[in-house]
Amino acid sequence: MTDILSVTGLALHFGGIHAVDEVSFTVREKEIAALIGPNGAGKTSVFNCVSGLYQPTHGIISVHRPGDKEPKVITRRTPDAITRSGIARTFQNIRLFGGMTALENVMIGMDGHMRGTIAGAVLGSPHVRREEKAVLEESYRLLVEIGIERYCNEAAKNLPYGAQRRLEIARALAAKPFLLLLDEPAAGMNPQETRELDDLILCIRERHGLAVLLIEHDMNLVMRLSERILVMDYGRIIAEGRPEEIRHNRGVIEAYLGEAADA
Ligand SMILES: Nc1ncnc2c1ncn2[C@@H]1O[C@H](COP(=O)(O)OP(=O)(O)OP(=O)(O)O)[C@@H](O)[C@H]1O
Ligand SMILES: [Mg+2]
Structure with missing residues (x-):
């Protein structure tokens, strides 16, 4: 190996x-x-x-x-x-964006894999819209995999502690x-x-x-x-x-x- x-x-x-x-x-x-x-x-x-x-x-x-x-x-x-x-990581002291939803936290983890430009986002180009949809779907799929999809639209700071730890793992996985x-x-x-x-x-x-x-x-x-x-x-x-x-x-x-x- x-x-x-x-x-x-x-x-x-x-x-x-x-x-x-x-x-x-x-x-x-x-x-x-x-x-x-x-x-x-x-x-x-x-x-x-x-x-x-x-x-x-x-x-x-x-x-x-x-x-x-x-x-x-x-x-x-x-x-x-x-x-x-x-290489992706989680933190001993949880580092999530507390005010953002669980789904948004995972979407941020996927950031480096989005190819769309800022101009494309502003103009709402079909390519960027397609990409956003793919990121949304993939992020939700990760929440399902990690077993916390029921908290999808909850602010991260309101999640039970164990779910926050799992959310950190989902966000790390988003970076592939x-x-x-x-x-x-x-x-x-x-x-x-x-x-x-x-x-x-x-x-x-x-x-x-x-x-x-x-x-x-x-x-x-x-x-x-x-x-x-x-x-x-x-x-x-x-x-x-x-x-x-x-x-x-x-x-x-x-x-x-x-x-x-x-x-
Ligand atoms: N930013 C820092 N400034 C000064 N000292 C630090 C800093 N970060 C860590 N240390 C010191 O380095 C040593 C190792 O700390 P570290 O956090 O890596 O330990 P750890 O093995 O993760 O411990 P724990 O199991 O308690 O999390 C400790 O003495 C700690 O106080
Ligand atoms: Mg430590």
Whole structure:
């Protein structure tokens, strides 16, 4: 399987804080991998670098779109350019346009795939109208797939929390990624919603043929879903392996026990 994401020697420093420190890893085509670790380990910071939100202090990030001959270096590209290159994400702290409807939030996610010009939109050209209709239909279809179409015309801020998390996933899918980065998708969900998330993530992988890199504290979810787990602590990757290997890894257990002892 192709490595669709390669991160090499990634570092992100905030003054003296080494949020990410010489991190290297890959994500393979269509796999479900997890990035776990205690609070403050640097997981979200890795996502922030990969998705272009933060500029890494150093390191190289490259993507290899399935079917392309060569990988492309995306380090220091803008978040929009990175989304267009095939990586979409959700956020630990939900970032939706609260006043806009669920449907509109998904339509915005599709933005990069609309080819119509502003002039075309102003003049209401048939091409643009056709395109708008296609975007509307595709966005609704994503809401159905994610199971929240009943909230189609509700303002995003009025949706129950679990539905907002799902809406973020729908918006990310609208960008047609081949790699989906999910930052704590189960955070704030009740046990029933969390169990339903398993199926949702597996279905998404099948239907969209994409890989998922998942940050998650719910270890049951991580162990059930992941084919491979990367463990971070203090900005570094301290272990990598299959769930059964990670479960028994002494360094990993100590990292988590250390966190429990500090709490
Ligand atoms: N913008 C920032 N400015 C300064 N320090 C930051 C910034 N973002 C993150 N950090 C620091 O970098 C370290 C890693 O933070 P990060 O959010 O990546 O951790 P995390 O593994 O996602 O933790 P959690 O599980 O709590 O979400 C922490 O010490 C954090 O305080
Ligand atoms: Mg985080």
